[in-house]
Amino acid sequence: MARDAASQDDGGDRLLRRAWRDWLWPHRRRLALNIGLIAAFAGSNALYPEIIRRSVDALQAGDVGVIGVIAPIIVLVTALKGGLLYGHRVLTNAVMAQVEADIQTRLFRHLVDADLAWLSREPPAALASRFTADVAIMSGAMRAVVTNALRDALMVVTLFGALLWIDVELTLIVLALAPLAAWPIAAVGRRLRKLARATSERVASTSATVVESFAGVHVAKTYGMEPYLKVKTAGAFDALRGLRVRAGQAQSLIDPLMEVLAGVAVAIVIWLIGARIAAGENTLGDITGFVTALLLAAQPVRALGNLNAVVQGGLASARRVYDLLDQPAQIAEPPGAPALAVTEGAIRFEGVSFRYGEGAPALSDFTLDIPGGARVALVGRSGAGKSTVMNLIPRLYDVTEGRLLIDGRDVREVALASLRGSVAVVSQDAVIFNDTIGANIALGRPGATQGDIEAAARAAACHDFISALPGGYGAQAGERGDRLSGGQRQRVSIARAFLRDAPILLLDEATSALDAESEGAIRAALDRLSEGRTTLIIAHRLSTILDADLIAVMDRGRLVEQGRHEALVSEGGLYAMLYRMQFEGATG
Numbered sequence: 001m002a003r004d005a006a007s008q009d010d011g012g013d014r015l016l017r018r019a020w021r022d023w024l025w026p027h028r029r030r031l032a033l034n035i036g037l038i039a040a041f042a043g044s045n046a047l048y049p050e051i052i053r054r055s056v057d058a059l060q061a062g063d064v065g066v067i068g069v070i071a072p073i074i075v076l077v078t079a080l081k082g083g084l085l086y087g088h089r090v091l092t093n094a095v096m097a098q099v100e101a102d103i104q105t106r107l108f109r110h111l112v113d114a115d116l117a118w119l120s121r122e123p124p125a126a127l128a129s130r131f132t133a134d135v136a137i138m139s140g141a142m143r144a145v146v147t148n149a150l151r152d153a154l155m156v157v158t159l160f161g162a163l164l165w166i167d168v169e170l171t172l173i174v175l176a177l178a179p180l181a182a183w184p185i186a187a188v189g190r191r192l193r194k195l196a197r198a199t200s201e202r203v204a205s206t207s208a209t210v211v212e213s214f215a216g217v218h219v220a221k222t223y224g225m226e227p228y229l230k231v232k233t234a235g236a237f238d239a240l241r242g243l244r245v246r247a248g249q250a251q252s253l254i255d256p257l258m259e260v261l262a263g264v265a266v267a268i269v270i271w272l273i274g275a276r277i278a279a280g281e282n283t284l285g286d287i288t289g290f291v292t293a294l295l296l297a298a299q300p301v302r303a304l305g306n307l308n309a310v311v312q313g314g315l316a317s318a319r320r321v322y323d324l325l326d327q328p329a330q331i332a333e334p335p336g337a338p339a340l341a342v343t344e345g346a347i348r349f350e351g352v353s354f355r356y357g358e359g360a361p362a363l364s365d366f367t368l369d370i371p372g373g374a375r376v377a378l379v380g381r382s383g384a385g386k387s388t389v390m391n392l393i394p395r396l397y398d399v400t401e402g403r404l405l406i407d408g409r410d411v412r413e414v415a416l417a418s419l420r421g422s423v424a425v426v427s428q429d430a431v432i433f434n435d436t437i438g439a440n441i442a443l444g445r446p447g448a449t450q451g452d453i454e455a456a457a458r459a460a461a462c463h464d465f466i467s468a469l470p471g472g473y474g475a476q477a478g479e480r481g482d483r484l485s486g487g488q489r490q491r492v493s494i495a496r497a498f499l500r501d502a503p504i505l506l507l508d509e510a511t512s513a514l515d516a517e518s519e520g521a522i523r524a525a526l527d528r529l530s531e532g533r534t535t536l537i538i539a540h541r542l543s544t545i546l547d548a549d550l551i552a553v554m555d556r557g558r559l560v561e562q563g564r565h566e567a568l569v570s571e572g573g574l575y576a577m578l579y580r581m582q583f584e585g586a587t588g
């Protein structure tokens with residue numbers, strides 16, 4: 001019944017087969033063993049009606065001695081059932097926990113390798129909800145299908161076997177009622193699948209709202225934004241509530257419907273057997289055995305009806321998980337791509353155009369030659385495209401038109417790891433992970449020794465403050481590095497870049513002012529870091545600009561001027577204007 005309903009919905013059947021092949025088939029041995037346990041359980045369950053029929057008939061015939069035999073048999077059968085059920089549950093749990101971990105691992109591996117352009121479309125918390133909420137719903141549905149559904153189906157089959165054994169004609173009459181149940185279950189299933197999809201999307205956006213609220217809690221509190229956040233989240237929670245109420249209403253139909261149908265079946269049976277007993281064709285044992293089997297079958301039949309709801313929810317979540325897994329990475333290297341061996345470190349943008357998605361171009365016909373080892377300052381108004389230039393070098397995005405060459409090689413033709421390994425980034429918001437400070441520096445070069453890490457920290461002027469922390473390099477940096485000050489975070493990220501020792505350095509100078517001492521330490525560290533490396537700087541300080549070998553002035557995605565400070569000032573163009581507005585009178 002569950003499959004019927006699923007197949008009527010677009011791709012449901014294919015999705016089920018795919019989920020089976022991807023996640024369950026690898027565990028087929030343990031699943032087969034589990035099915036054996038369930039079959040044995042269902043088989044022992046079907047012995048009940050026969051035991052009851054015989055005892056009632058024997059008791060009615062005055063054979064009290066039979067109780068001495070029946071009672072131990074009942075204990076034996078229930079003990080067997082108990083043992084089988086225990087094994088089945090433990091095994092199911094182990095397999096499904098493994099399946100969940102498999103899905104999460106594959107999803108994560110796929111996502112960390114995915115393109116930035118595509119990853120940044122969804123808030124991190126919404127992505128995270130696919131790992132937690134969607135994977136749980138999906139594995140819950142699989143658990144229900146491979147274990148409960150099989151167990152219930154086997155129970156129904158064996159109990160109907162028992163019914164047939166007792167009375168073929170009556171069993172066929174009862175079976176004739178089945179199609180009456182199938183139709184509403186399928187209809188409810190289709191509705192539930194739609195609601196499940198909407199619910200999963202809501203859960204994702206609600207998680208994003210909640211996480212965003214707490215991530216920006218400093219600003220939220222300072223600006224007294226609590227009422228705004230309360231209203232915003234209350235709306236999201238209420239929308240979720242609405243969806244759940246509607247799903248609950250649809251799902252609640254199934255049980256009562258099955259209940260009524262079971263009542264009809266029992267009534268028909270009692271009515272027919274009553275007539276037959278009166279005619280002397282059936283015994284009281286027959287009716288008791290038959291009704292026992294029927295009542296025993298009612299529960300698994302009902303569970304199968306409800307299973308459809310779970311399957312539909314699982315399919316909706318599986319769709320969302322596969323939507324991510326099926327997204328191919330556009331930024332890939334050609335097979336057998338050679339490693340990039342940087343010799344000079346010369347970078348050439350050759351007629352590069354680039355646009356993010358559908359918007360206006362962020363770069364248009366941008367051509368710039370950066371000699372190896374040069375320090376180049378990118379200057380321009382906000383939104384001019386400076387960060388975009390930086391993003392293209394390690395191929396966070398690919399150019400839409402033109403070429404980007406490093407030492408004469410197109411970056412799209414070399415091994416991605418070697419390209420990224422040749423680049424170190426120090427950005428304004430130093431990205432610090434929730435790990436030890438030592439581990440955060442070590443990210444610069446996996447496999448670095450403690451000695452290397454300390455040398456990098458010394459070069460970045462952060463060894464002293466790290467050593468003074470309780471725990472030293474083993475001290476925790478906190479969530480997003482919040483146990484460190486802004487200046488300390490920046491120095492840790494500079495130490496990471498020192499450790500990386502890459503020939504190309506991308507610097508986004510911090511705009512926020514630090515205290516003079518911190519500022520001086522960072523500047524000195526950055527100067528040391530950029531020595532002997534091709535360095536691109538999004539410059540915010542006059543001193544950086546004055547020191548630059550080349551200033552590239554950008555306007556609306558185009559390179560409009562280039563040269564050294566004095567020459568550009570005397571040209572009297574955009575640079576001269578920006579310089580007058582921002583820096584004149586400043587000491588840098």
Ligand SMILES: Nc1ncnc2c1ncn2[C@@H]1O[C@H](COP(=O)(O)OP(=O)(O)OP(=O)(O)O)[C@@H](O)[C@H]1O
Pocket residue numbers: 120356357359361362380381382383384385386387388389
């Ligand atoms: N992820 C993105 N998706 C869509 N558009 C983007 C994205 N990042 C930047 N843009 C757009 O591309 C253009 C160039 O942005 P970019 O960040 O390169 O400018 P910028 O010169 O670094 O600005 P700022 O000095 O303010 O950091 C802008 O118009 C911006 O709106």
